[in-house]
Amino acid sequence: DTGVSQNPRHKITKRGQNVTFRCDPISEHNRLYWYRQTLGQGPEFLTYFQNEAQLEKSRLLSDRFSAERPKGSFSTLEIQRTEQGDSAMYLCASSLEVGKLFFGSGTQLSVL
């Protein structure tokens, strides 16, 4: 059990560029979650998967955001045409039991 792994750790991009983040959950965890955290706030739910099925998306997840979990293992979160307001820490978590989540170290996105 190596924990939840996220890559990259940091990403700096220019406004308008596309970015993609990867999350590798704890093996055998069937649930995978994406959260976003801005400075001074608690993490906010974006979306979650049970196996490969995306079961819920927050209204925070605009059309520029897309998440996939093609084989029910790792997941990617893509942001198209990034805006400065997208700058945040993007956190991934996985779980085997509902409500018992384990988080990765996050990807810090800075949009210039």
Place this chain on the structure above:
Amino acid sequence: GIQVEQSPPDLILQEGANSTLRCNFSDSVNNLQWFHQNPWGQLINLFYIPSGTKQNGRLSATTVATERYSLLYISSSQTTDSGVYFCAVENTDKLIFGTGTRLQVFP
């Protein structure tokens, strides 16, 4: 949606002091977790405690689900306890976080 409030928002302690952090939530929940976010941003699981009391070393937590609150106790605080403590509740398959308590422990 469910609201999660944490108090106090900020707490400054001298090493060795004890503290109590509170989490109130606005609706019934299935699960509750306490996390510590270290200065590098990592969220570390402290307790999974939908009800009752648990202890782990200098930390303990109590959740009274019927009254919609949870408490986190830190005894004999150390500088390494510094960071932000989050309470998160689950009632629709996802965790909803509070705004956290920022703790600073000075030697």
